[in-house]
Amino acid sequence: MFRKLAQAASAVFAVALSTALLGTGTAAADPARPVLGGGSGLVISSESGQMSEYAIQCTLTTIGHDGAGRLVGLTAGHCGTPGHEVYSEQDPGAGVLGRFVYSNQDLDYAVLEFDPGRVTPVNRVGNLSITGVGAPAQFPNIVCKEGRTTGNTCGIAYGDVFASSMETWSQMCVMEGDSGAPVVVGSTLVGMVNAYLAIACFGPEVGTNMATIMGDIDSRHGVGAGYRPI
Numbered sequence: 593m594f595r596k597l598a599q600a601a602s603a604v605f606a607v608a609l610s611t612a613l614l615g616t617g618t619a620a621a622d623p624a625r626p627v628l629g630g631g632s633g634l635v636i637s638s639e640s641g642q643m644s645e646y647a648i649q650c651t652l653t654t655i656g657h658d659g660a661g662r663l664v665g666l667t668a669g670h671c672g673t674p675g676h677e678v679y680s681e682q683d684p685g686a687g688v689l690g691r692f693v694y695s696n697q698d699l700d701y702a703v704l705e706f707d708p709g710r711v712t713p714v715n716r717v718g719n720l721s722i723t724g725v726g727a728p729a730q731f732p733n734i735v736c737k738e739g740r741t742t743g744n745t746c747g748i749a750y751g752d753v754f755a756s757s758m759e760t761w762s763q764m765c766v767m768e769g770d771s772g773a774p775v776v777v778g779s780t781l782v783g784m785v786n787a788y789l790a791i792a793c794f795g796p797e798v799g800t801n802m803a804t805i806m807g808d809i810d811s812r813h814g815v816g817a818g819y820r821p822i
Contacts, residue, residue, distance in 0.1 A: 626680035630654040630774035631717030631738030633681030636672045651740045651773040653784045654722055655713045659818020663708040667772030668786050669700040678704055693815045700786045701805045703816040715822045719744040722821050726780035728760050728801040733777050735762050739770030758804045765793035775799050
């Protein structure tokens with residue numbers, strides 16, 4: 593029941609666009625390589641080698657390496673499908689930085705693979721740092737997110753409203769473009785932003801738990817399996 597409600601809400605109110613905030617983190621910034629971290633704005637296009645007028649914007653959830661050493665990231669599944677190209681919203685002129693390699697529409701997350709020679713990955717963007725991945729937030733945890741549209745906002749987590757182990761509701765301000773934004777408790781990544789219900793910045797935010805996403809990625813033994821954040 594919860595999944596159907598969340599999917600219906602996502603279809604109508606799905607948070608799909610993302611202002612990139614330059615990050616500082618563990619890697620030294622190279623001016624020739626755009627900085628990307630959890631909370632950065634992404635531009636996604638289906639046209640090869642160029643951004644089209646139909647490109648959408650979302651927020652990068654996190655960036656790091658999988659068990660095979662590939663530079664990978666996550667965002668919301670409704671932001672794109674395999675083959676869609678990824679640009680930096682902050683520096684779109686830098687060209688294609690990566691591509692969607694997997695998109696799960698049921699859990700609403702996608703795996704991105706980046707070209708390590710074209711990206712400077714960081715673990716801090718704006719006011720949010722990611723130092724690890726953890727269990728879902730529970731009431732009355734305070735969770736925060738960094739999104740390309742509304743920046744850094746925090747609120748109380750309601751936990752598993754419908755006894756679902758897949759999603760958590762929270763009272764954070766999110767709007768279109770914040771899709772994929774990292775949700776943290778402290779500096780621990782616990783989920784991503786997928787949708788809001790009723791009214792932007794007033795209705796509850798619905799997000800997929802990171803533990804569920806990581807379990808699904810690992811079970812597929814493909815790109816992203818064994819993920820560790822920068």
